[in-house]
Amino acid sequence: MIRLTELRLPLDHAPEALREAIIARLGITPGELRDFRIARRGYDARKRGRIALVYSVDCTVTDEPALLARCANDQRIRPTPDTAYHFPDINGPALASAPGFLRPVVIGAGPCGFMAALILAQAGLRPLILERGKVVRERTADTFALWRKSVLTPESNVQFGEGGAGTFSDGKLYSHVSDPRHLGRKVLEEFVRAGAPEEILYVSKPHIGTFRLVSMVEHIRNEIEAAGGEYRFSARVDELLLDENRHIHGLRLSTGETIPACHVILAVGHSARDTFASLHEQGVAMQPKPFSIGVRIEHPQSLIDADRFGPQAGTEILGAADYKLVHHASNGRGVYSFCMCPGGTVVAATSETGQVVTNGMSQYSRAERNANAGIVVELRPGEDYPDTPLGGIAFQRHWEKQAFLAGGGDYRAPAQRVGDFLARRPSTHLGDVTPSYRPGVTPTDLTTCLPDYVSDAIREALPAFASKLSAFALEDAVLTGVETRTSSPLRIAREPDGASPNTPGLYPAGEGAGYAGGILSAAIDGIRIAEAVALAMAGQKATG
Ligand code: FAD
Numbered sequence: 001m002i003r004l005t006e007l008r009l010p011l012d013h014a015p016e017a018l019r020e021a022i023i024a025r026l027g028i029t030p031g032e033l034r035d036f037r038i039a040r041r042g043y044d045a046r047k048r049g050r051i052a053l054v055y056s057v058d059c060t061v062t063d064e065p066a067l068l069a070r071c072a073n074d075q076r077i078r079p080t081p082d083t084a085y086h087f088p089d090i091n092g093p094a095l096a097s098a099p100g101f102l103r104p105v106v107i108g109a110g111p112c113g114f115m116a117a118l119i120l121a122q123a124g125l126r127p128l129i130l131e132r133g134k135v136v137r138e139r140t141a142d143t144f145a146l147w148r149k150s151v152l153t154p155e156s157n158v159q160f161g162e163g164g165a166g167t168f169s170d171g172k173l174y175s176h177v178s179d180p181r182h183l184g185r186k187v188l189e190e191f192v193r194a195g196a197p198e199e200i201l202y203v204s205k206p207h208i209g210t211f212r213l214v215s216m217v218e219h220i221r222n223e224i225e226a227a228g229g230e231y232r233f234s235a236r237v238d239e240l241l242l243d244e245n246r247h248i249h250g251l252r253l254s255t256g257e258t259i260p261a262c263h264v265i266l267a268v269g270h271s272a273r274d275t276f277a278s279l280h281e282q283g284v285a286m287q288p289k290p291f292s293i294g295v296r297i298e299h300p301q302s303l304i305d306a307d308r309f310g311p312q313a314g315t316e317i318l319g320a321a322d323y324k325l326v327h328h329a330s331n332g333r334g335v336y337s338f339c340m341c342p343g344g345t346v347v348a349a350t351s352e353t354g355q356v357v358t359n360g361m362s363q364y365s366r367a368e369r370n371a372n373a374g375i376v377v378e379l380r381p382g383e384d385y386p387d388t389p390l391g392g393i394a395f396q397r398h399w400e401k402q403a404f405l406a407g408g409g410d411y412r413a414p415a416q417r418v419g420d421f422l423a424r425r426p427s428t429h430l431g432d433v434t435p436s437y438r439p440g441v442t443p444t445d446l447t448t449c450l451p452d453y454v455s456d457a458i459r460e461a462l463p464a465f466a467s468k469l470s471a472f473a474l475e476d477a478v479l480t481g482v483e484t485r486t487s488s489p490l491r492i493a494r495e496p497d498g499a500s501p502n503t504p505g506l507y508p509a510g511e512g513a514g515y516a517g518g519i520l521s522a523a524i525d526g527i528r529i530a531e532a533v534a535l536a537m538a539g540q541k542a543t544g
Contacts, residue, residue, distance in 0.1 A: 110164015
């Protein structure tokens with residue numbers, strides 16, 4: 001097949017126009033184009049009022065070698081890359097039936113953990129998945145209890161439970177990680193098999209919204225179980241069992257039960273603070289890493305659409321507009337928009353009692369009235385919090401507690417009008433933008449729950465953002481705080497073969513260990529680490 005890139009067509013093009021454009025670009029007759037499929041569809045919105053769709057297509061033509069030779073100098077016409085997934089050649093079923101076989105264990109059923117488990121199950125290695133939270137439907141009820149009734153269940157919430165942190169999210173499925181083996185494609189193909197819309201395979205910024213994610217997670221569990229894997233819920237791992245050489249030989253659960261294991265994938269997400277503390281106490285190699293904190297901002301989605309799409313706002317194929325903004329503040333801090341959710345809601349995302357944490361989610365339709373995004377400021381270990389593995393966690397907890405108190409001590413979040421925040425006065429009421437956060441917000445002074453250098457950097461960034469996106473000049477836009485769980489505050493070390501350098505048998509992975517930042521990158525890391533474990537079980541070494 002031949003891949004043809006940068007094929008530009010107007011937003012409202014007729015269906016047959018794509019075929020005609022392919023034929024014209026390739027300089028062939030209609031009869032020579034046997035078939036084609038869209039490999040990627042994005043849009044170029046740089047010219048207001050003249051937004052173009054930009055396609056990459058894979059084509060089958062009658063004489064492919066001749067066409068490639070004729071177009072050798074055209075970088076936009078190339079052989080289609082091989083994106084098929086190939087698992088390492090290890091004969092999993094034979095390994096699994098050998099005497100003394102111990103199943104690989106995956107701790108955590110988020111995108112990293114369930115993808116690792118799926119790959120191991122497909123290879124015939126019958127993984128055991130230990131998840132501290134509940135099965136996804138029960139977890140949904142617990143999560144809604146915080147949003148609707150201010151009741152937090154510490155082991156079952158937005159962060160913990162089947163599906164992991166991204167289950168109640170916008171389900172954005174793109175990432176900027178380097179992916180030469182096209183592992184992201186494997187993830188998306190598995191998601192489509194589990195019920196995600198086919199379009200995620202080709203639209204440039206795919207998303208699936210929260211409800212689809214719930215049923216996809218169930219589907220993937222069924223598939224893992226059908227292939228010989230096993231899930232255990234309400235199974236929090238509290239301790240590694242190590243021999244005198246620090247080799248893992250088992251795990252202790254919070255119930256006291258022990259589970260024999262010598263290959264353990266640690267995919268616990270960025271909020272498993274108690275687990276990090278226990279691993280640190282056991283001497284597992286880890287170090288602090290930078291992360292960011294800030295607030296969530298909400299604007300009417302219609303303003304963002306008008307800013308980005310001008311007269312073409314509302315066109316179905318464009319959907320609700322997103323944005324990505326960056327500002328370098330004069331105090332040396334980078335300020336950037338984070339996890340932007342078009343047509344979504346701000347959600348209560350704490351996993352610990354007496355704390356308030358914000359994040360964002362949306363449905364597939366992205367049809368809610370407001371757009372929201374984190375506006376967050378980069379922090380550095382050693383400068384902003386102690387340069388110790390758990391220093392960032394103590395820092396997060398402090399500001400989450402301040403937010404809880406400022407919100408009224410009942411899981412409402414502190415909120416402030418942008419106009420008031422810029423004028424350095426507390427908000428006593430909000431304006432035209434109704435905040436979507438549940439169980440509710442308290443108008444107040446957000447600077448009491450942020451370090452001064454963070455408030456200063458955001459105060460400088462908002463007018464700078466307004467020069468790029470006029471919605472940011474809206475004084476009634478609402479800020480809700482605090483956004484602290486942007487990424488893991490620590491990294492758990494691993495060697496090129498995937499294993500911990502000082503705890504053989506432990507394979508740190510995903511966002512919590514510092515190797516991913518989002519659903520797709522966590523799932524890609526899950527594939528990589530599953531391969532590393534499979535190779536280790538077969539007596540071979542992954543090379544990174
Ligand atoms: P997690 O998803 O955090 O999964 C870790 C799992 O481990 C959890 O299920 C947890 O219960 C379990 N666990 C923890 N400790 C233990 C233990 N000791 N024993 C057993 N189990 C344990 N990313 C995107 O790409 N797009 C988005 O649109 C998006 N929106 C988001 C919206 C919200 C509200 C949130 C909270 C996050 C969002 N993210 C989004 C981020 C994304 O969810 C994470 O990057 C991703 O889930 C990380 O995957 P993970 O598997 O590494 O960890």
